[in-house]
Amino acid sequence: xxxxxxxxxxxxxxxxxxxxxxxxxxxxxxxxxxxxxxxxxxxxxxxxxxxxxxxxxxxxxxxxxxxxxxxxxxxxxxxxxxxxxxxxxxxxxxxxxxxxxxxxxxxxxxxxxxxxxxxxxxxxxxxxxxxxxxxxxxxxxxxxxxxxxxxxxxxxxxxxxxxxxxxxxxxxxxxxxxxxxxxxxxxxxxxxxxxxxxxxxxxxxxxxxxxxxxxxxxxxxxxxxxxxx
Numbered sequence: 001x002x003x004x005x006x007x008x009x010x011x012x013x014x015x016x017x018x019x020x021x022x023x024x025x026x027x028x029x030x031x032x033x034x035x036x037x038x039x040x041x042x043x044x045x046x047x048x049x050x051x052x053x054x055x056x057x058x059x060x061x062x063x064x065x066x067x068x069x070x071x072x073x074x075x076x077x078x079x080x081x082x083x084x085x086x087x088x089x090x091x092x093x094x095x096x097x098x099x100x101x102x103x104x105x106x107x108x109x110x111x112x113x114x115x116x117x118x119x120x121x122x123x124x125x126x127x128x129x130x131x132x133x134x135x136x137x138x139x140x141x142x143x144x145x146x147x148x149x150x151x152x153x154x155x156x157x158x159x160x161x162x163x164x165x166x167x168x169x170x171x172x173x174x175x176x177x178x179x180x181x182x183x184x185x186x187x188x189x190x191x192x193x194x195x196x197x198x199x200x201x202x203x204x205x206x207x208x209x210x211x212x213x214x215x216x217x218x219x220x221x222x223x224x225x226x227x228x229x
Contacts, residue, residue, distance in 0.1 A: 001051070003076045005029040005069070007118050008059065008086025012186050013137065015041050016197035017083060020205045022050030026081070029072040030054040031065075059088045059114045069121035078129075079122050081208065084115055085137035089152075096150035107155035111138075115159055119166070123175075130174040133208060136163050140183035143217055167214050178207055179215040183222030194219045 004021045006014050009030035018028040022045055030038050030052065038054035045052035055071045057064035072079055088110035091103035119134060126132030141149040142156035160179065167177040180203070184195045193199065203218060 002026050002080040003029060003072065003078055004081045004083065005031060005072050005079045005122075007031045007057075007065075007082065007084045007114075008088070009038065009041065009054075010087065011037065011041060012189075013085060013197040013200055015044065016189055016201040017085075017204060018045055018052065019048060019050065020198070020201035021081070022048065022052065024205070027051040027076055028053075029076065029079070031057050031068045031072075032086075033058050059086050059110055062113075062117045065114060065117045066121050069118070073125075078125060079132070081133045081135060082118060082122050083135040083137065083204075084118060086110065086114065088114070091151060093149045094151040096147045096153075099150045099154075103151045104154050107151045108158060111155040112158045112162060115162060126175050127173060132174075133176040133178065133211075134163075134166060134170075135178045135204065135208060136180075137204070138179065138181050140181055140217065140222060142179075142181045144183075144223065164215070171214070176208070176211045177214060178204075178211075180204060180207065181215075181217045183217055183219065 004026045006018060008014065009018065009032050018030065022028050028045060028050060030041055032038055033056060035056050042052045042054050053075055055068035057068040090106050094103050138156050138159060139152065140146065141153035142160040146153055163177060163179045170177055186197050186200065187195045189196055189198045207213060
């Protein structure tokens, strides 16, 4: 049985992604800070006959990320797919005209540094097996400058550069690196529209199984002027 680990799992997109992979037979490991919310998600997944567990970690802590990954490996033996989609930050989205070193550094550490820690914890095993997948879900400012998202844009564009370089280096080694940049605000599941987390999870599972397009904005053709609020 294959294992999906979700870094930054929440009750919206994270839970939908867990259910989508889970119904295909994947066992799911959820990683985030709030144990109470994580337990509720695990209970919901198990009610759908999906094997699931949670592991707590603060995205800012290298040690906690490594401990969570080690715990997943101890329980399930391996991680086949790592999906990274936290929504961290001690500062709100900040205009480029109001940037400070503090609010820019905070988001950079939350997204880029934590991604490096997570990848470094799973990559040696994937390289040894010559297979595995690293999936990254970000916002539109990873690809397009959005002035009102000044601090987030610095972090996500830096993360996107890291993802692109991972793709270049790892695709010849049998490891799929995928990136989807979401130009929308995720709604409640069940709407059936492109901002439905269940629909986004379906999109991701298809992209993962096909492994044809490593990076794409979602929905296709979205720009900062057409973001759905």
